[in-house]
């Protein structure tokens with residue numbers, strides 16, 4: 114039995130996020146279609162995903178593999194793009210490689226090789242983003258900028274992965290100035306790599322609180338959960 118949908122009003126929430134994206138694009142002279150909304154549906158039931166789908170949402174982000182796999186397996190529609198945005202453990206790579214279209218949180222060559230080897234041959238290459246530890250936080254996921262080129266070069270050689278861009282989660286509670294500095298460094302790193310790897314054009318950055326800054330600095334994918342689906346209850 115699937116859990117029943119929470120009573121959160123998904124349609125107006127999606128509309129208001131689209132409006133915020135459009136306003137941020139307009140203020141920074143960008144086209145709205147340059148920014149993809151990734152609806153983060155972690156811990157939320159499939160019925161919520163399908164409700165957002167009914168209003169045109171096609172990209173969904175998940176962190177918890179078991180929770181995600183149940184939804185993906187039971188999902189009755191084919192044209193959803195599933196993005197894995199959680200921490201990747203080695204023993205989870207096979208399921209991620211088989212069930213997802215995108216991975217945002219790649220930061221180690223060992224994991225990249227496993228995803229490459231385990232990507233089923235009937236599927237197109239898995240789209241991957243390298244997670245960058247842009248605020249240089251200790252014990253945080255992501256490569257530091259100094260190691261980015263080497264990892265990108267190694268990943269680019271793997272035929273079942275397509276290196277599509279970079280992702281970051283800047284340190285919480287920064288000033289807007291330091292947020293923008295981090296986002297700008299991400300955009301510069303992306304521009305520099307894109308000259309070598311043309312497919313590397315995405316920047317997954319910006320969440321509810323920093324969406325406008327991220328878009329001003331060049332974000333192409335914003336990741337929003339709570340503001341679409343309502344507050345999460347912890348997974349037990």
Ligand SMILES: *Cc1c(COP(=O)(O)O)cnc(C)c1O
Pocket residue numbers: 153155176198199282320321336337338339340
């Ligand atoms: C949960 C999550 C989000 C969405 O966070 P909300 O606060 O629910 O909008 C975005 N990105 C990542 C990597 C996440 O884990």
